[in-house]
Every structure is written in structure tokens, then in C-alpha cells.
Amino acid sequence: MTVLAHELKASYAFVERNFFLTRRYWGWEVAFLVYSIAGALSISLIGAEVGDRTLIFSLIIGATFWNYLSVVFSWIAETIAVERWEGTLEYTMMAPVRRSTHLLGSTFYALVYGLVHTASVLVILTLFFGLDLARANLATAGMFMLLGSFSFVGIGMMAAILPLLYVERGAQMTFVLQSVLLLVSGVYYSTSVLPPWMQVLSRLSPATYVLDGVRKGLIDGAAVGSLWGDVWPLVVMGVALIPLGLWAFGRAERYAKRTGKLKRVG
């Protein structure tokens, strides 16, 4: 068996295991979907009150994207947190798989789960508001979600360090990262309303470019080719953030092995 085949098989192990977990906790999945839809609706109804369909569309996109980011981050953070809770972290760390294989398997499932979950929310909100998607360029929206996902994988790997090093509240600390992205990326408002120093941060957030590209694709029907200004930052960030995430996680793992933090359960 080639090394690549072994690593792919091992990577799929995390995908399959997480699918099994989703299946076992199906009641929670239904509850979470209801929660996500209610949250996205309550935001989008602000647009309905104003009576501006473009605003409704923009808020729906912001709310569903925020939902996507939350789902992906929680899955990736829980890659470590749940294993620590169940006591399996040491067994997974002992297995003969590269950490990149481990993390990519987990993040791949998180992305697929996040896309399915978010698509469900988007469909229900579209039906609720009776929006016409005839002009929407779904390919553009999909491409931006895909491009942004590479960056989110890298950021997610860095977020997974927190539950690795902070046993009790590490998973909750990933909320800090999410909330900063929410603040600076123009999820519910244009980044132009931010103070200048925050606008600098917004330009460093991949979510800013994803949201801009998805909105232009779904609301204006823009093609990917016309949105190069949003594409290239995502490509650069994706290329940089995945290796950076792997490097940072590797450093954190070595620290955890030196200080005995892998042992802690709970």
C-alpha cells in the first residue's frame, strides 16, 4: 500500500467516524437545524420590516454564512474537545497517522457537514421569503464557499489548538475567533461602516471576500471571472493558512507532549 493510500484511508476514518457520530446524535442535529433556522430568520426579518428585498437577501446570506462558519468551527474545535471528553485523544494521537491526515479528515467532514447544513437553512429561508433565485449565479456562490473553505480549514486548525492546550474551556475559546470574524467581515453590514483600523482587519479576514463574492453572485448574478479582486486574496490565504495551521498545531502538540496535557480528560 502506498503512503498516500494509507493516509487517505486514515483520513477517511475521521470522516466516517464523524458521520457515525452525526447519525447517533440525530436528535441533536434536528434541534440544531431548528436553532439555526430560527436564528437566521430572526436576523433576516429585519430586512422584511424595512421592506427591502435586497437587504433581506443580503441578511439571509450573512446569516447563513455565519451559520456555516459556526458549524465548521464547532466541528473542528470538537475534533479535539470531544476526544478529550471521551478520553480517546491519546489513542488517536498514538495512531500511525500524520497530523495533517488527522486534521484534514476532520476538517473535510466539517466542511461537507457545514455545506449541507447551511444549504438546508438557505433553502428554507428562500422559501420562507419567497425569493426569486432566477438571476442568482449559484456557481459563483459555490466557488467562493469552496475557495474560502481552504482558509477556514487553516484557521480551524489553529482554533483546534485551544482545546488541546486549555482543557476545560478551550472549545469555548474558539468563540473568540468566530466573534472577531463576525465583527470585521461584514456579515450583517458593509465593512465601510467600520472604523479605519477595523477595515484593515476586515481585509485580512477571508470571510470578507467570501461574503462579498457570494452576495455578488446570488444578488447580482456576477460570474467568478468578474470577481478577481475577491478571488486572489482567498487563494493566497488558502495557500498560506493551511500550512500555517498545521505548523501551529504541530508546535502545540509538542508542547502538550512535553507538559503532559494530552493525558487530561474532561
Add this chain to the structure above:
Amino acid sequence: MTTTLIPPPVPTRSPFGPVAAGQSAAAPALGLPVVGTEVPAVPALLVERATKRFVVDRRKPPVVAVEDVSLLLPRGAIHGILGANGSGKSTLIRLVCGLLTLDAGRVEVFGHDIARDEMAVKRLINRVSVDAAFFKKLSPLENLSFAARLYGLDARRGREEAIAILERLGISRKRVGRPIEQMSRGMQQKVAIARALLTSPTLLLLDEPTTGLDPRSKLEVQAFVEELRATHDTSIVLTTHDLAEAERLCGRISILNGGRVVAEATPDRLKQLVAERHGQPPTLEAVFMTYTGRSLDEDVDEEDAHDD
């Protein structure tokens, strides 16, 4: 007061020198006869002057968990590690697994250095610890399928082997699909053993595998370990608080106290030594009490003090 039977290791490649086949190289140091021709066999496990300290408070000196521990396990042998709670047994196992990094010394598994060739070591080892750690909502089969894939087993073959091992351990086919949380502690521990065996480890680290099991389950697990030694090419390190278990299964025993090896020999030799040198009854209980430097009364006093 503790008694060290092993002199400080000499700074050679191995603290014990060349190894006689089927015998620990520490034997001469213990005054035991060396039998057979010396064979430079690659040991299943070589721990050389391993040291691990933990900083729990930067204002205080680090806590020494394992200090200058050397151990040599020939292929196919079972080596027991005894010691009181907190003596460093589990830390030593974690060092061998690569779950902790060494502060000093080295660990080799079948000639592979854990620090330099971690992935090769990982392919050769597996571990069963006192707590059967699983995704409790998943079934034994789902948990074992995950392990099988991680270790590169074909999915179908892994599934068939998992069922066969579980059945051998007394878990019927109809139970393998139910969540592990519905199983008893003993059953869960058997699944943990099955998980380790599924990956065909050549070095198996059993860290108190029968603690908390009822007598029947304990005997079943012990019988399975014996069968494993007889039928598979598996070398085993066993930590346990069950002295009868250690006597039944282990060819040699190391006794850890305060992170250091204070005695190492065959069970019979340890009993003989404690009778000859300390005037104690020739039992492993007497060996344990003598070389951990404690009496049962001291343990009870200490617990009372903690309670206070």
C-alpha cells in the same frame, strides 16, 4: 527505605550490554546466572535512562515522574511493572507510546528510536489503559472500524477481524452494533483489548488492564493475554496492582518507586531475595511492600492525613 537492586547503568549503547536470548540483560547485575550464547538480538523494547519531569508550579522544582529508568524487554516476553499509585508506571507507558516527550534518555521499539522514528514505533505498538476510552455513543464495531482504518487495515477485513476478536473475548455478534455506553465496565474493557489486538501490535502495553473488572472478567482477560503470548509474536509490558496477575503472567518484574526502578528480577527471584535479605515471607506482597518502602499501615496513615 528502599533497596536498589540494579546498579547505575554504564554509558554504553545499552545499560545492560548484550542480551542473552530470552533473558533480560539485567540478569548478571542481579546475580542471576546467564544462560545460552549471547545474541545481539533487537529487543522488543529498550528504555535507557528515561527521565521525565513535570513543572506544576514555576516557583517550585519540577516533579520527577520517571527518573533514570532502564528496561529491556526481549521479543515475546511479558514484563511486569509494579508500583504504588503515582510511582510513574503510567508515565513510563506514555513515554513508550510517544504521548510524552523524554527529558533525558531514550526509548527504542524493535530498534526504532521513538524520538527519531516515531511513525515506525507507532505502527508496532498499541496500548490498553485502565479506562476504556471510546466514543460511547458508537458501537464496538464502529469504534473498531475507526481504529482499523487508522492502522491501515482494509475496511471489510478489519470488520471481520473485529467481530472475530470480540467473539473470542465473549462479546456476541448481536452486541457489536449497540452503543458501548450500554455495556458493562468489563465488556468495555474487553472491547478496548480487542481494539488493541485488531492492529496486531508487536509490542502491547497493558496499563492496568484488569483494574475494576470482576474476578471472572479478570481471569478471562488474563487467559487471553496468555493465549496471545503463546500464539502471536507479541511482546507485552504489563502494569498492574494485582500481584497474583503479575506472578501468573510476567517473566520479569520491575518495581517502581518514586519514579525509579528499585528492583527487577523474575517473580521467583524477587520472592527469594526478599526472604533472604529482608527476612520477609516469600510472596510478591512482601516484595511490593519491601521495595516500595512502605507498609500497609503507612498507606492507611497517609490516606487519613489526606482526608484530614
